[in-house]
Amino acid sequence: MSPWRSNAWLLAFGIALTGLASQGPDGLVVVARDIYGRLPMLAPVFRADHERQVRALLPVVATLGLGSLAAYALASRRSVAVWAWLVGVPSVASRRDRLRTSIVASVVVYSILVVPLRLGRDVLREWELSGLSDRDRRLRLYGVHSREPDYGPIEEFRRMSRGEGALLVVRRGQPTFDDVFLAAYLFPQRAFVRLLPECSPDVLPRLRAERPTADWVEWACGDGRFAPVAIGPQ
Amino acid sequence: MKQTWTPLERAGLGAAALVALLMAWTIVRVPVVSVDGRTLWGFHARLIHDTGRYPSPELGDPGFPIPHRQYPPLLPLLDAAALAALPVDTALRLVPWLSYLAVALLLSFELPRRDPERGRLLALAYALMPTLVLSEEGGADAGVADTLLGAWVLGAALLLDAGRPALAGVVAAAGALTKNEGLALGPLLLASAFVRCGDERRRFGPILRATLAFAALVLPWLWLRAAIPSGLDEGYLSRLTLEQLAAGAPRGPEVALQMVRVGFLHPQRAGLFWWLAVLLWWTSSRRAFALLDGRLAIVPAYVAILFVLYIVSPWPGVAHVQLSFERLLLHVAPLALLGLTARPAQPIMRI
Numbered sequence: 001m002s003p004w005r006s007n008a009w010l011l012a013f014g015i016a017l018t019g020l021a022s023q024g025p026d027g028l029v030v031v032a033r034d035i036y037g038r039l040p041m042l043a044p045v046f047r048a049d050h051e052r053q054v055r056a057l058l059p060v061v062a063t064l065g066l067g068s069l070a071a072y073a074l075a076s077r078r079s080v081a082v083w084a085w086l087v088g089v090p091s092v093a094s095r096r097d098r099l100r101t102s103i104v105a106s107v108v109v110y111s112i113l114v115v116p117l118r119l120g121r122d123v124l125r126e127w128e129l130s131g132l133s134d135r136d137r138r139l140r141l142y143g144v145h146s147r148e149p150d151y152g153p154i155e156e157f158r159r160m161s162r163g164e165g166a167l168l169v170v171r172r173g174q175p176t177f178d179d180v181f182l183a184a185y186l187f188p189q190r191a192f193v194r195l196l197p198e199c200s201p202d203v204l205p206r207l208r209a210e211r212p213t214a215d216w217v218e219w220a221c222g223d224g225r226f227a228p229v230a231i232g233p234q
Numbered sequence: 235m236k237q238t239w240t241p242l243e244r245a246g247l248g249a250a251a252l253v254a255l256l257m258a259w260t261i262v263r264v265p266v267v268s269v270d271g272r273t274l275w276g277f278h279a280r281l282i283h284d285t286g287r288y289p290s291p292e293l294g295d296p297g298f299p300i301p302h303r304q305y306p307p308l309l310p311l312l313d314a315a316a317l318a319a320l321p322v323d324t325a326l327r328l329v330p331w332l333s334y335l336a337v338a339l340l341l342s343f344e345l346p347r348r349d350p351e352r353g354r355l356l357a358l359a360y361a362l363m364p365t366l367v368l369s370e371e372g373g374a375d376a377g378v379a380d381t382l383l384g385a386w387v388l389g390a391a392l393l394l395d396a397g398r399p400a401l402a403g404v405v406a407a408a409g410a411l412t413k414n415e416g417l418a419l420g421p422l423l424l425a426s427a428f429v430r431c432g433d434e435r436r437r438f439g440p441i442l443r444a445t446l447a448f449a450a451l452v453l454p455w456l457w458l459r460a461a462i463p464s465g466l467d468e469g470y471l472s473r474l475t476l477e478q479l480a481a482g483a484p485r486g487p488e489v490a491l492q493m494v495r496v497g498f499l500h501p502q503r504a505g506l507f508w509w510l511a512v513l514l515w516w517t518s519s520r521r522a523f524a525l526l527d528g529r530l531a532i533v534p535a536y537v538a539i540l541f542v543l544y545i546v547s548p549w550p551g552v553a554h555v556q557l558s559f560e561r562l563l564l565h566v567a568p569l570a571l572l573g574l575t576a577r578p579a580q581p582i583m584r585i
Contacts, residue, residue, distance in 0.1 A: 088240030097351065100517050104355040105242055107510040111362035112249045114505065119256060126263060177273075179299035180466065184272045188284050192297040211297070 003076045010072040010082055017065030025055035053124045060120050064113070149178045153226040154185055157216075165215025166190040167228055168207055172199055172221045204231065239354070246358035253362065254335065261327045268378070275379050276326050278305050279313030293462050301466035304459045308411035309379050330378060333385040337568050340388065348575035356571050363504050363567070380564040383413045388568035390423050391529060395572075397432015399424075399440035403447025410452045414470075415565055418539050419532070420448055423569075426529045473546040482545035485552070489544045492552040493537070496559045503560045504567065511570045518574070528576030533566045 020031065032054040075082045087105040089098050161167075167186060169179060175193055183191040192211055196203060199221035207217065208231060218228040239247075266276050277300060281290050288307050292298040309329065316325035338361040346353030386409035393402035406423055409416030424444040431440035497508045511533075518524055525531040540562055547554045 086240065086242045088238070088242070093351075096517060096519070100514060101352055101355070103513045103517070104352050104359060104510060107359045107506045108242060108246050108355050108362065110506050111359065112245055115249050115253060115362070119252075175299060175466070177301075177466075180273050180277075180301050183299045184277045187277065187280055190292070190298065192295070193299050194297060 001081075003079045003081055006081045006083070007072050007076050010068050010075070014065050014068030014072060017061055018069065019065075021058060021062035021065050025058050028058055028061065029054050052128075053120075056124050057117060057120050060116055064116075149181055149226065151185065154182060157226065157228055158186060158189070161189065161216060161228075163189045166192060166211060166213045167216045167218060168211055168214040168231075169193045169218045169220050170199055170203075170207070171195055172197065207231075243354050243358065246355070246362065250338070250358060250361040257331060257334075261331055262324050265323045266326050270378065271326065273300075274302055274305055275309045275313060277301075278307075278310035279317060279326060282307075282310050282314035283317040289458070289462055296463060296465065299466065303465055304462050304467065306411045306413060306416070306455070308408060309382055309413075330381045333382045337381070337385045337388055340392075341568060341571060344392070345571060345575055348572075348577055353575060356575065359507060359510055360567060360571060363507055363564075378561060378564070379413055380561050383409050383416055383419070383565045384568050386412060386416065387419055387423060387565055388572070390420070391569050391572055394423070394427050394431050394440075394444070394529075397434065397440075399427050399431050399444035400447045402427070403444035404451065406444070407448045407451035410448070411455055413565075415562060417452070419536060419565060420452070421445075422532045422535055423529070424448055426532065430527045430529075468548055470543055470546065473548070474542075478546045479542070482547075486541075486545055488552055489541060489555055492555040493541065493544070493559055496555060497563060501560060504563060507567060508563065511574065514574050520576075524573050524576050528573035530570060530573030530576075533570050533573070536566055537563075 020028065023030075029051055032050070071082065075085075083102070083105075086109075087101055089101050093101070157167075163186075167189065169182070169191060171179070171193055173195070175195065179191070179193045190213070192214065194207060194210070199219050204217070208214070215231055216228040217231050218226065220226075266272055270276075281292055281300070282288050285291070288311060292300065293303050312329045313326050316328050319325065320328070338357065341360055342354070342357040344353075345357045349356065386405055390402045390406040390409065393399075393405060403424060406416070406420035410420045424441060427434075427440040427444050428436065428438065431437075431444075434440055497504075501508065515521060515524060515530065540559065544552075544555050544559075549557075
């Protein structure tokens with residue numbers, strides 16, 4: 001088989017990537033958004049900063065595409081069958097063996113190509129977070145999950161309470177996963193949840209007796225902002 | 235025996251080294267942001283580290299909102315030890331990351347022995363599973379507890395191949411003490427000793443020795459666990475009833491379809507790994523041998539168990555499949571590679 005034909009996969013790959021890059025950064029974003037849209041598990045994580053990162057990947061995609069086209073022309077002219085050279089399948093191998101080696105090699109090639117894309121995006125993400133304190137980075141990253149509580153006021157409380165005294169969350173109805181996030185975020189300060197049919201300050205003495213270590217109470221009965229209050233002396 | 239390294243193998247090795255470096259960098263730089271890391275094993279580890287005991291009093295306190303109170307203790311204990319040595323968030327992800335590296339290294343030695351032609355590439359296919367190391371959250375997912383269970387499963391399979399059933403039982407028990415799924419995978423793996431355990435074939439002796447070792451470690455944990463109240467978890471054992479199965483049956487086809495989609499069409503964590511596994515098995519001239527002597531049959535059996543659990547899952551629709559299936563498949567990924575390279579004439583590794 002002529003090398004121009006056996007290397008056709010490289011030509012197709014180069015055309016596809018170059019075509020994608022020719023759409024410009026906006027086109028890349030549209031493709032990325034489409035992928036996120038088709039994958040329900042990714043939908044909540046496509047954020048504004050991802051969009052910036054996808055835009056910044058344009059040079060990587062363009063370089064890969066143009067590089068593939070150049071490699072196709074160069075290798076074919078020198079009569080090099082790129083795949084056989086890359087994978088090292090001996091010509092004496094059976095058809096089945098060649099096929100099996102190509103299957104594994106394709107997966108490895110895919111994985112290698114994914115690395116610069118992922119690397120590029122993660123480096124850009126880190127770049128945006130550079131200079132922030134560990135706590136601010138955490139706050140920024142925690143904010144990405146749409147079903148989580150607003151960590152701003154929680155962080156404010158943590159600073160104000162200096163991590164001392166347990167927090168009692170009084171809730172009406174069912175416990176929520178917000179309580180878990182809250183407890184994990186405040187730890188080692190302890191957060192305890194108490195479910196009550198009614199949220200009334202009248203129950204405070206009873207709660208104090210139940211949790212002598214609690215210095216703060218959060219009335220989580222409505223949709224109000226997280227604002228624990230100090231439990232006064234008994 | 236193939237000796238020279240092909241350009242692709244050299245490039246793959248370079249990429250794997252780069253990925254390992256990037257993982258190390260993200261482990262140091264990025265706090266634990268994955269939900270499971272923060273609220274499950276990470277939270278449990280912090281509790282053990284803070285209280286200095288397991289189970290801590292908070293686990294028995296219904297007011298303390300910690301999910302999966304009955305979470306197996308091994309990873310949290312190892313993480314608590316890491317936190318004691320290095321009291322920063324970084325420590326939490328070191329244990330799973332090291333287990334991932336250990337599996338990658340073990341495979342890179344073992345697979346080329348079993349399959350000289352493709353062994354290196356197969357080991358690279360595992361080492362380069364992309365999202366495992368470079369996730370949406372900057373590598374935080376490199377610390378998933380599933381990696382550790384995958385390592386125990388691989389270790390137990392290699393020990394069975396080496397004719398060490400009792401040790402294999404101990405390692406399989408470590409898997410059960412790492413994640414609940416290990417309670418299903420352990421017995422499946424140990425039962426395979428009937429087919430192959432070192433030089434012994436078709437005998438019950440190895441199964442008995444392996445099971446005794448497994449039970450000696452797992453039963454005390456189950457007894458201890460029974461005293462910890464459940465809460466904020468799926469409670470699968472209590473849901474495995476005929477009523478629940480009948481109620482969940484109508485969503486069976488949708489669950490099965492979603493499992494195929496997550497495994498093959500939308501792989502975010504394992505890349506094209508499962509395409510590789512299926513195609514390589516299909517094109518093998520020793521399909522039946524790989525399934526039985528290679529223990530590859532454990533993979534579909536495990537997937538079938540997961541299917542049943544998804545059917546009775548309290549999560550709505552197929553949300554649980556979307557969130558967890560690909561991650562759970564990591565438990566059997568190294569085992570699948572062993573199965574795909576199983577050969578009757580190959581000398582087995584002696585440990």
